[in-house]
């Protein structure tokens with residue numbers, strides 16, 4: 011079963027305004043927009059955490075609120091922007107709650123990208139912000155790992171790159187590409203425009219609770235769209251396979 015979203019004129023009071031989107035399965039979609047644009051709200055509405063006050067979200071033609079929670083939880087995972095406090099358990103114990111494998115706690119593909127094995131004996135509450143974020147990304151993916159292996163997962167990640175050092179940012183983005191190649195659908199919010207330009211397949215630009223532009227990176231990653239979204243001057247240059255994004259200055263007045 012491949013996951014497809016149809017978002018039909020979805021509003022959430024004072025937070026989202028008449029959002030229309032069709033999101034096919036197997037894509038790696040980055041949501042970009044300034045603070046307060048509605049990125050987290052959109053992710054939470056797609057994930058059935060925040061209900062729409064008008065319009066409808068369909069997941070595989072079925073209203074999102076009509077999915078039984080245990081079924082939804084078997085293939086849809088959410089990484090929240092701020093992780094909840096956890097009891098003082100070791101990282102190994104924490105992750106083992108979400109493990110589907112008796113041989114090793116963390117799947118090899120995740121360990122290669124996130125390198126959490128070195129923290130197994132440490133208490134989760136004593137990790138640095140970035141270390142904790144890697145553990146939380148790992149947890150969110152392990153939660154639906156059988157669906158990921160089948161290429162049927164929907165991964166909704168709110169600012170997953172937050173706090174990651176450069177090595178783990180690139181490791182994680184390469185992992186995202188691999189997960190989408192398997193057929194999984196990945197939707198994440200991000201504040202690093204250059205990384206999104208080069209690692210996202212599709213971009214959703216948001217501002218003031220509305221989607222201002224949505225499409226393949228090559229079509230929508232234009233200086234005009236960036237300026238409209240962020241109120242800054244931009245230069246976009248294509249170099250070989252690489253899109254170079256320069257922020258020149260905020261638009262004044």
Ligand SMILES: Nc1ncnc2c1ncn2[C@@H]1O[C@H](COP(=O)(O)OP(=O)(O)OP(=O)(O)O)[C@@H](O)[C@H]1O
Pocket residue numbers: 024025043044045046047048049050051052
């Ligand atoms: N629980 C809530 N109840 C009411 N309004 C909220 C709630 N959470 C967020 N908002 C408001 O909704 C708007 C969109 O917030 P949202 O968190 O979706 O933005 P965002 O694009 O994810 O921002 P950021 O980049 O700062 O994380 C903001 O104006 C915010 O103040």
